[in-house]
Amino acid sequence: MLPLQIVVIGGGAAGFFGAIACAKANPQAQVTLLEASRQPLAKVRISGGGRCNVTHACFEPEGLVQNYPRGGKALRGAFTRFQANDTVTWFALHGVPLKTEADGRMFPITNSSETVVNCLMKAVVAAGVELRIGTPVTSVKRLPEAEGFEIILKSQETIKCDRLLLATGSSLVGYKIARELGHEIEPPVPSLFTFNILDQKLRALAGVSVNSVQLRLSASGKTPLQQTGPLLITHWGLSGPAVLKLSAWGARILHESRYQATLSINWLPDLHQEQVREKILAVKTEWAKKAIALHRGVELPHRLWQYIIARAGITIDDRWAELSSKTLNQLVQELTQGEYLISGKGVFKEEFVTCGGVKLKEVNFKTMESRLVPGLYFAGEILDIDGVTGGFNFQSAWTTAYLAGNAMGS
Structure with a gap:
């Protein structure tokens, strides 16, 4: 045989x-x-x-x-x-x-x-x-x-x-x-790709990383997807394990939406929104006469903090004592639910x-x-x-x- x-x-x-x-x-x-x-x-x-x-x-x-x-x-x-x-x-x-x-x-x-x-x-x-x-x-x-x-x-x-x-x-x-x-x-x-974000000020932070963020992806009217993990800012947008995992779970819906989607970032996923508000209020009380840009009170890289407060309408010279309730709300929103537009996909090396x-x-x-x-x-x-x-x-x-x-x- x-x-x-x-x-x-x-x-x-x-x-x-x-x-x-x-x-x-x-x-x-x-x-x-x-x-x-x-x-x-x-x-x-x-x-x-x-x-x-x-x-x-x-x-x-x-x-x-x-x-x-x-x-x-x-x-x-x-x-x-x-x-x-x-x-x-x-x-x-x-x-x-x-x-x-x-x-x-x-x-x-x-x-x-x-x-x-x-x-x-x-x-x-x-x-x-x-x-x-x-x-x-x-x-x-x-x-x-x-x-x-x-x-x-x-x-x-x-x-x-x-x-x-x-x-x-x-x-x-x-x-x-x-x-x-x-x-x-x-x-x-x-599947497994990075996100292109057109925001030049975000891209200017290339190299900044955060140990843990919570991402929420919304595209084409589909059920939003979530992922928590490390994030890396790059010269084209966002990368890191949290982004790569989200791209894998969202591969089909992102393809269907031609890689146009909204990404919500919670930069402080270990805290509830109210806890973030309390931390910001505590800093406002303690550092009233200090510049907001230099005294952050939350665990975030310094350059990232300056970028986030600018998104909330806070200037480099603003003091904590001058922070209005409206601007404080905007800051809490940016820290816990900041929205970023995905405008395409990058590649994950080869x-x-x-x-x-x-x-x-x-x-x-x-x-x-x-x-x-x-x-x-x-x-x-x-x-x-x-x-x-x-x-x-x-x-x-x-x-x-x-x-x-x-x-x-x-």
Whole structure:
């Protein structure tokens, strides 16, 4: 009997992990991994600023799924079979121990993505996978009578296989192949991006950061979305974990509104509005003769405080004693519900993530096999799954690839 012929299309994190899992599950199978570019694992190399944020120290499936704007429900069962703890164990067994940072992100102790790239390259060779780089695929045909697939390469060469794993990330070719094989694609749109704010005075504060703010996003008459976390002011607007998470949860509504939306910022989320008012009144009493610009009484960076009071109509020379009730109300409003107009999206370095892809109802999440096409499997970002920043996108790639690889090899 001929050995099982298995092909994986896509030499990213999911493609490598799936090919390795498959070859280990069935050492007799002939596993071939096809990558269009000359440099596999390109996204792994640049992720985490070149450090590779492998996963997140969240070891309970119930908690893990809370970090996926799309796909959390489908992943719940999958994470009971392979989750972050399994990822940590797998990499440790392959010579790459991970460390946990204060915010839960996990990186190789070497602080270098090359460590992860080298590990996966070695593991592919050790598992006996045939890696073919610079080998773009143009289309895939399903062979009659459920006899597998015929893969047509750009070079016109054809490869036949019994089982096929699509791990093509957000590549348009991958979506095209999935569509040709009968799958429906949720239109891909960007996720994980920064916000452009046209206010030049805000942009002049580039580099100022705040440890915790509460953001509220309103767009297109949809239900407002909220997110709390660190914020960074940039020369184009706003960034930081709170913004990136909000962009992920709001990816579709922001796309529909052409990235025009209103952002409300509470700069002091640990205080109720009345507590903020009391603090301001206490400062007014204590520092009556002092300049408002120089004596703030709330925990905010000095330059940011000066910007916020200017928005409330307070000049650099105004004294606390001169603060009217009306202006005090405006100041409290700016501190707790200041409104900013989003006028577009920026980018999050090169770590672009898309939401959209193969519809999840068409995939069996126990095996990652297509419910429509026997022998066809999916892993990674080709699926309509995306996580917030912090290692969650890699974790869904490792999990779906591991399950797909094991199922294909069995």
